[in-house]
Amino acid sequence: MPQSVLIVDDDPVQRRLLQAVVEKLGHAPLLAENGRVALDVLRTAGNRPRALVLDLMMPEMSGLDVMHHMRDEGIDIPVIVQTSKGSIDTAVEAMRAGAFDFIVKPIAPTRLGAAIGSALKLAAMESRQRKVSKDASDFSFKTLVTNSPTMRRVIQLGQKAAATDIPILIEGESGVGKELIARAIQAAGERRRKPFVTVNCGAIPDTLVESILFGHEKGAFTGATEKHTGKFVEADTGTLFLDEIGDLPLDVQVKLLRAVQEGEVDPVGGRGTRKVDIRLISATNHDLIDRVKNNKFREDLYYRLNVFPIMVPPLRDRKEDIPLLVQDFIARFSSGEQHRVTGISSAALELLVAHDWPGNIRQLENAVFRAVVLCEDGMLGVEDFPQIRAQVRGIDPRTVDAIAVAEETPAHGPANAGNDSPPQNDLPKGFLRGLDEDGNVRPLETVESELIRLAIDHYNGQMSEVARRLGIGRSTLYRKIKEMGLDSAERT
DSSP, X not given: OOOEEEEEOSOHHHHHHHHHHHHHTTOEEEEESSHHHHHHHHHOGGGOOSEEEEESOXXXXXXXXXXXXXXXXXXXXXXXXXXXXXXXXXXXXXXXTTOSEEEESSXXXXXXXXXXXXXXXXXXXXXXXXXXOOOGGGOOGGGOOOOOHHHHHHHHHHHHHHTSOSOEEEEOOTTSOHHHHHHHHHHHSTTTTSOEEEEEGGGSOHHHHHHHHHOBOTTSSTTOOSOBOOHHHHTTTSEEEEETGGGXXXXXXXXXXXXXXXXXXXXXXXXXXXXXXXEEEEEESSOHHHHHHTTSSOHHHHHHHTTEEEEOOOGXXXXXXXXHHHHHHHHHHTOSTTOOOOEEOHHHHHHHHHSOOTTHHHHHHHHHHHHHHHOSSSEEOGGGOHHHHHHHTOOOHHHHHHHHXXXXXXXXXXXXTTTTOOOOTTSOTTOOOOBOTTSOBOOHHHHHHHHHHHHHHHTTTOHHHHHHHHTXXXXXXXXXXXXXXXXXXXXX
């Protein structure tokens, strides 16, 4: 079954060209003439595309604006951005915003096909990964990977908290693993075999928060066609984890305070209360004291929830954990037959340690997952983390120029090395000529052949390093060498 690819471009000619390429690749193109239309398509969950080709420079809403809306709304699909040679800074910004790949205009079908193929492969693996769920019993303090004194302190506090039944407040930035700590606490306590119910308070519309937490009777409001028990009742005898507790509306905070104090809830439209026996663990990425001062959070509720506080440090403050986490993620994501990644190069690990990780462990996990899925070599290298490399080192403009030259002409049959190669001695070492003596773009095969020769010479015939630097697998490199008729003696 063809997979859908959303094409977003305000230029109708460019849209038609991309549509033809996507159709020829065997995919189903969806078209949007601007960012707002694109977001409407993406918000339709039943027909959500598997990948997105997005123009960065559009009126009203730019491609970056679209990506920011996607991030805020939790729309997570691979984005391939289109850029021109002169907008390298924008390309860097797009990669920092989470773009999967960038392609330089004018776009060659082969380059676009490779980008879309990799994006769809990643989307398929992500879909399978989400289906692999863990029970609360699979979580414990032993499964928390750390080599950091501050995290060991967090674990010690969590173990002490597990021995009690008092309310716990876990504080920390988004992505630091607050829910993992909460699950480990539940797994170490007397309620380990009881329900563990999670509620993301920041993702629920204000009009539905009370109903979702405390339940409602049939007919209590428009649309209440059936009785709903609510999360407190679902968690009865077990643990209720309220994530992003700082986002609760003030009127709901009043009912939450009573539920915590009295151990009973009032369903919307109900005539009585219901007793519940729960262990309450709350989490927030806000400074709740600051929200109390600004009258956005009730002071009495804050002190009721903050009986046992645990502060989880951000990843940038415990970078000694990054190597351990990376190896743990590689082992987990490489368990399938198709992804036998055995490790990571020292240069790539240095790159990951140098990054500040504003998305914390969740961002690191996503980066490693992407790298493992797309890696062809069995060993992760710097080239397998293009988004992180863009943020730490930027994008080399010379690399973009080389890509632009390569993308201007698709391949047409085997290369005839030497026949159309203009003199190169007037170019700096490491540069390739894009035009021939008549001012025409040289065939892609010829430029690719020269680039492979250059790489083999530059890395002294070390084919693993050549393949890694070119961003292809060794088998692909050997195939290209054979097809291009390059001297096999150059291989070692």
